[in-house]
Amino acid sequence: MSDGDWRARCQREWGLDAAATPDDVDWRSVFESKPLGRNLLRNPAPYGLTHDSPPPEAEHSEVRPEGPPRFQADGNYTDWTTSVEVLPLDSSGIPAEGLWDVLLDKYQPDIAIQDWYEESQLHQNIYRLHVKLLAADGQTVIAEQSVQPTEDLGKYSHTWKEVSHVFRGYGPGVRFVLFSHQVKNQFMFELFPTLVTGSSVTVRPPKPT
Numbered sequence: 001m002s003d004g005d006w007r008a009r010c011q012r013e014w015g016l017d018a019a020a021t022p023d024d025v026d027w028r029s030v031f032e033s034k035p036l037g038r039n040l041l042r043n044p045a046p047y048g049l050t051h052d053s054p055p056p057e058a059e060h061s062e063v064r065p066e067g068p069p070r071f072q073a074d075g076n077y078t079d080w081t082t083s084v085e086v087l088p089l090d091s092s093g094i095p096a097e098g099l100w101d102v103l104l105d106k107y108q109p110d111i112a113i114q115d116w117y118e119e120s121q122l123h124q125n126i127y128r129l130h131v132k133l134l135a136a137d138g139q140t141v142i143a144e145q146s147v148q149p150t151e152d153l154g155k156y157s158h159t160w161k162e163v164s165h166v167f168r169g170y171g172p173g174v175r176f177v178l179f180s181h182q183v184k185n186q187f188m189f190e191l192f193p194t195l196v197t198g199s200s201v202t203v204r205p206p207k208p209t
Contacts (some may be wrong), residue, residue, distance in 0.1 A: 001028070003023075006028040006030075007021050007025075009027070009031055010027050010030055013031065013036075014036050015205055016205070020102060020103055022102050029098060030099075032098075033097060033098030035098035035203060036203055037202065037204065037205060038202065039200040040097055041085055041179065041201050042085065043083070044199045044200055045197045045199070046196065046197075047195050049195060049197045050197060051116040051160040051162075051198045054158070054159060054160075055118040055158060055160060055195055056195075057158070058192055079184060079186065080182045080184060081182065081183050081193065081194075082180065082182045083180070083182075083196075083199075084180045085178075085179045085180075085201075086134075086138070086176055086178050087176060087177040087179065088176055089104060089174065089175055089176060089177065089203070097203075099203060103206070104173075104174050104175070107206040108168070108169060108174075109203050109206045110166050110167065110168055110206075111133065111174075111177065111202070112165075112166045112203075113129075113145070113163075113164060113165045113166070113200070113201055114162065114163070114164045114199070114200045114202075115162070115163045115164070115198065115199045115200070116160045116196065116199075117160070117161055117163070117183060117194060117195070117196045118158075118159075118160060118161075118194050118195040119151065119157050119158055119159050120158075120184070120193070120194040120195070121151070121153060121158065122184050122185070122192060122194060123184050124151050124153060125149075125150060125184065126151060126183060126184035126194045127148070127163070127181070127183055127184070127194065127196075128146070128147070128181065128183075129145075129146065129147040129148075129163050129180070129182075130144070130146045130178075130180045130181075131144065131145050131165065131177065131178065132144040133176070134174070134175065134176040135173045135176075136175040136176075140173075142170055142173055143167055143170040143174075145165045145167070147163050149161070160197070177201055179201055181199065183195070
């Protein structure tokens with residue numbers, strides 16, 4: 001297939017017009033990477049769980065270790081677990097996700113963020129999310145969103161809680177997405193983590209004008 005044929009396939013696949021698909025793009029690579037409408041995160045479910053099923057109940061050890069409770073685990077441990085991914089969106093990053101400058105700068109497609117965390121009842125603050133849209137230098141922040149919900153500990157509930165945000169009209173120059181979430185853990189005799197699943201960063205096809 002010629003590059004023009006690959007370009008036409010991309011136009012049909014995502015409903016793009018000619019102005020959004022310039023000639024100076026490797027359309028075969030774009031089509032094969034499928035950057036629009038898919039989750040760009042590489043580890044969306046680190047515990048192998050899904051939010052379609054209830055989170056597992058904590059399993060307590062039958063045998064407790066001798067001595068007083070230990071409120072921190074041995075070794076290099078803090079009570080927050082942090083996960084960070086930096087996603088290069090176009091050729092300014094390696095490996096790039098297959099998006100192209102005209103689309104990002106002129107059309108600014110929606111960038112949708114979604115995450116699910118376990119209502120672990122460990123503390124009033126058990127989850128933090130921070131997402132940044134960065135320029136080509138990987139440092140300049142063009143847009144950002146932070147979330148730190150407060151939990152209601154007055155009644156017991158153990159389910160998944162959703163956090164979501166959509167970046168729109170963020171301006172030209174976005175080349176990276178930095179996705180960072182933190183979850184609270186507790187250690188008393190044994191580790192009680194707050195679980196996460198269903199993390200996603202998705203660039204949506206632009207709406208027809």
